[in-house]
Amino acid sequence: xxxxxxxxxxxxxxxxxxxxxxxxxxxxxxxxxxxxxxxxxxxxxxxxxxxxxxxxxxxxxxxxxxxxxxxxxxxxxxxxxxxxxxxxxxxxxxxxxxxxxxxxxxxxxxxxxxxxxxxxxxxxxxxxxxxxxxxxxxxxxxxxxxxxxxxxxxxxxxxxxxxxxxxxxxxxxxxxxxxxxxxxxxxxxxxxxxxxxxxxxxxxxxxxxxxxxxxxxxxxxxxxxxxxxxxxxxxxxxxxxxxxxxxxxxxxxxxxxxxxxxxxxxxxxxxxxxxxxxxxxxxxxxxxxxxxxxxxxxxxxxxxxxxxxxxxxxxxxxxxxxxxxxxxxxxxxxxxxxxxxxxxxxxxxxxxxxxxxxxxxxxxxxxxxxxxxxxxxxxxxxxxxxxxxxxxxxxxxxxxxxxxxxxxxxxxxxxxxxxxxxxxxxxxxx
Ligand code: GLA
Numbered sequence: 001x002x003x004x005x006x007x008x009x010x011x012x013x014x015x016x017x018x019x020x021x022x023x024x025x026x027x028x029x030x031x032x033x034x035x036x037x038x039x040x041x042x043x044x045x046x047x048x049x050x051x052x053x054x055x056x057x058x059x060x061x062x063x064x065x066x067x068x069x070x071x072x073x074x075x076x077x078x079x080x081x082x083x084x085x086x087x088x089x090x091x092x093x094x095x096x097x098x099x100x101x102x103x104x105x106x107x108x109x110x111x112x113x114x115x116x117x118x119x120x121x122x123x124x125x126x127x128x129x130x131x132x133x134x135x136x137x138x139x140x141x142x143x144x145x146x147x148x149x150x151x152x153x154x155x156x157x158x159x160x161x162x163x164x165x166x167x168x169x170x171x172x173x174x175x176x177x178x179x180x181x182x183x184x185x186x187x188x189x190x191x192x193x194x195x196x197x198x199x200x201x202x203x204x205x206x207x208x209x210x211x212x213x214x215x216x217x218x219x220x221x222x223x224x225x226x227x228x229x230x231x232x233x234x235x236x237x238x239x240x241x242x243x244x245x246x247x248x249x250x251x252x253x254x255x256x257x258x259x260x261x262x263x264x265x266x267x268x269x270x271x272x273x274x275x276x277x278x279x280x281x282x283x284x285x286x287x288x289x290x291x292x293x294x295x296x297x298x299x300x301x302x303x304x305x306x307x308x309x310x311x312x313x314x315x316x317x318x319x320x321x322x323x324x325x326x327x328x329x330x331x332x333x334x335x336x337x338x339x340x341x342x343x344x345x346x347x348x349x350x351x352x353x354x355x356x357x358x359x360x361x362x363x364x365x366x367x368x369x370x371x372x373x374x375x376x377x378x379x380x381x382x383x384x385x386x387x388x389x390x391x392x393x394x395x396x397x398x399x400x401x402x403x404x405x406x407x408x409x410x411x412x413x414x415x416x417x418x419x420x421x422x423x424x425x426x427x428x429x430x
Contacts, residue, residue: 020212141175275308341355356389367383
């Protein structure tokens with residue numbers, strides 16, 4: 001394989017260009033659980049009562065989240081996706097939950113979720129219908145926002161099906177205002193850019209002012225090819241989307257599918273590591289009632305969650321690629337750096353990568369402390385700019401490390417290396 005010279009993109013330490021939606025929410029990437037990828041539109045409670053979209057599913061998930069350490073790890077939102085409502089609005093024109101599957105109604109479900117110290121998310125659509133054909137909110141933004149607020153809902157995922165693309169901006173903005181007017185803080189999760197890209201390049205300044213996170217690309221599936229396509233899209237558009245992310249508003253590459261059927265353990269580690277580097281919402285879509293211990297340990301890994309939730313709130317990005325490796329880096333608070341090395345070669349065995357060749361390694365001057373988090377936790381001790389440390393990365397797996405400078409000269413070097421918006425350079429890695 002030839003050596004490839006690749007793009008090095010360096011993000012500034014400055015704040016994101018635009019102001020975030022000012023509702024005080026999502027100061028760190030949202031953590032929780034969302035039903036869609038795993039449970040989809042299963043409404044057959046007669047033959048599949050355990051897995052159908054019903055109040056029982058969310059109550060059971062909330063119970064497990066408290067009992068099994070998920071809440072303690074930071075997972076807070078229990079989110080309903082499509083297929084929860086009745087096909088008809090009520091006599092007052094309000095959305096109503098399917099009476100058979102949600103006999104207690106959403107308000108009672110919210111009370112239950114709150115009694116566990118968790119928060120409830122709900123789903124609606126900016127257009128005529130939801131993607132699965134349930135009533136849309138077009139013409140009802142104020143009514144629906146008020147209904148959700150009256151039910152004490154804490155998050156709204158607002159989809160973009162069945163909507164004139166030219167009116168997406170207006171629709172998403174009006175719903176944002178309607179939520180704000182209720183006086184209840186409701187985290188606002190949008191799909192505005194995803195539906196707008198086919199028409200034009202979205203205005204991320206406006207999106208950041210309107211939404212707390214926003215989907216840019218296709219739905220995640222339970223497969224490595226799906227996760228890879230999301231990473232590829234993100235890297236290809238990082239100059240446009242990365243500057244928009246920061247406390248209060250985040251790019252959303254969709255749910256974590258860790259703990260399901262389609263990813264090997266190495267691939268699950270890759271998704272977890274890269275979602276933390278990308279400062280993505282960590283919304284799991286899996287069955288927490290039945291999840292293997294290794295997936296659970298990965299999803300609850302405190303060191304990875306600390307990277308995800310870093311208080312500086314800078315999104316990481318791909319800084320180099322070559323020889324079927326990709327290096328992704330995220331600047332962290334206290335002048336630290338997270339580095340992920342993804343082995344994209346899906347054949348053969350583990351391959352070595354010299355972490356000293358990562359573009360961000362420059363911050364290790366004259367010395368730094370290195371910790372490997374994935375695939376195994378390992379203190380790698382004090383290193384220098386000249387260090388050659390080979391990390392072993394399995395096919396479609398990721399090594400994740402943190403680098404902490406220990407030089408008094410650090411501030412100067414760090415500024416040199418990271419300041420300025422998107423400095424493009426050629427970089428070759430072995
Ligand atoms: C769209 C969204 C998904 C999910 C489904 C529900 O495809 O992108 O995340 O909400 O609709 O129908």
